[in-house]
Amino acid sequence: MVDVAVNGYGTIGKRVADAVALQDDMQVVGVAKTKPNFEARNAVENGYPLYAAVEERADEFAEAGIEIAGDVNEMLERAEVVVDATPSGVGAQNASMYDDHDVKAIFQGGEDDDVAERSFNAAANYGDCVGAESVRVVSCNTTGLLRVLHPLERDHGIGKVRATLVRRGGDPAQHGRGPINDILPNPVTIPSHHGPDVRTVMDVDITTTGFKVPATLMHVHSLNVETTASREEVIETLEGESRVRFVEPEDGVSSTAEIKEMMLDEGRPRGDAWENMVWRESVSVEDGELYLFQAIHQESDVVPENIDAVRALAGTADRDESVRTTNETLGI
Numbered sequence: 001m002v003d004v005a006v007n008g009y010g011t012i013g014k015r016v017a018d019a020v021a022l023q024d025d026m027q028v029v030g031v032a033k034t035k036p037n038f039e040a041r042n043a044v045e046n047g048y049p050l051y052a053a054v055e056e057r058a059d060e061f062a063e064a065g066i067e068i069a070g071d072v073n074e075m076l077e078r079a080e081v082v083v084d085a086t087p088s089g090v091g092a093q094n095a096s097m098y099d100d101h102d103v104k105a106i107f108q109g110g111e112d113d114d115v116a117e118r119s120f121n122a123a124a125n126y127g128d129c130v131g132a133e134s135v136r137v138v139s140c141n142t143t144g145l146l147r148v149l150h151p152l153e154r155d156h157g158i159g160k161v162r163a164t165l166v167r168r169g170g171d172p173a174q175h176g177r178g179p180i181n182d183i184l185p186n187p188v189t190i191p192s193h194h195g196p197d198v199r200t201v202m203d204v205d206i207t208t209t210g211f212k213v214p215a216t217l218m219h220v221h222s223l224n225v226e227t228t229a230s231r232e233e234v235i236e237t238l239e240g241e242s243r244v245r246f247v248e249p250e251d252g253v254s255s256t257a258e259i260k261e262m263m264l265d266e267g268r269p270r271g272d273a274w275e276n277m278v279w280r281e282s283v284s285v286e287d288g289e290l291y292l293f294q295a296i297h298q299e300s301d302v303v304p305e306n307i308d309a310v311r312a313l314a315g316t317a318d319r320d321e322s323v324r325t326t327n328e329t330l331g332i
């Protein structure tokens with residue numbers, strides 16, 4: 001049983017904690033929060049030992065009537081692996097604390113890649129990360145790109161990749177984010193950071209561009225890949241990938257809002273879409289170039305990857321076994 005702590009219990013952290021709790025071979029020994037809000041209250045109600053992420057703010061929890069089990073240092077004493085799901089940049093500040101406690105660490109995609117020994121994606125490089133002291137689960141967009149590009153490269157070989165990323169302005173609960181009634185080339189320079197990020201895991205010739213739009217539900221990628229594979233071969237390869245799901249013509253789903261609705265109707269927790277959602281009708285090959293559209297649920301696609309990263313660091317399963325177990329427990 002691997003003892004897992006989650007430091008930072010927000011959008012990603014609470015989903016990862018719930019996913020860890022579903023596994024038979026790992027358990028949540030604690031979650032750490034900075035402030036005693038509704039998420040802190042729910043963590044306790046869900047049965048997770050709650051720790052104060054900032055020692056000096058521990059009293060605020062008692063004042064709010066929320067019982068804590070101690071501070072973050074005490075949580076780390078109980079953990080073998082910590083999942084850092086703090087805001088971008090905070091993970092790097094926490095790295096030395098994890099070293100001091102001799103606990104293996106999983107960072108998120110908001111951190112620079114040098115925060116950890118390796119960047120991680122279950123499909124692309126699980127084996128390289130087995131037994132590592134730390135990994136960084138690449139961002140939601142990079143995860144979405146790797147899940148398609150790695151199997152295509154493995155089965156057919158690929159040439160130049162061009163990807164346009166239409167990115168949500170903020171997560172649904174991020175009331176302070178934007179844009180509002182606007183479209184931002186983001187960044188306005190080329191490439192966006194996603195192409196270089198893909199290359200921290202996989203050797204591929206890729207250029208990415210990004211736009212931010214006034215939407216909160218999902219990102220959409222327009223992907224263009226040079227390949228000798230036919231449309232049928234591409235589809236066969238992607239059908240073999242458990243974390244790629246086709247949006248079928250008969251689903252009648254033509255937007256990200258409908259994908260979210262479909263996930264809610266299927267009973268997915270929080271309406272999460274853990275897989276890449278590829279519109280089957282968009283998959284086209286013309287003159288040796290593949291085109292496809294995929295929707296990426298930013299809040300949840302990295303969650304199964306974090307679970308696999310725990311097993312890779314702990315060395316408790318090989319990739320196929322871990323991916324199969326994670327998928328079965330989540331319902332992928």
Ligand code: NAD
Pocket residue numbers: 007008009010011012013032033034035053054085086087088089090108109110111139140171298299302
């Ligand atoms: P979030 O703001 O929703 O949650 C972060 C949580 O960490 C909050 O509860 C915050 O109060 C807490 N926190 C702040 N400082 C802390 C500290 N010093 N110690 C412990 N907790 C602290 O952020 P998020 O969206 O969950 O993002 C977390 C990481 O995951 C970032 O690196 C982000 O780039 C990455 N990520 C986010 C998304 C997404 O779309 N939300 C997708 C993939 C990866």
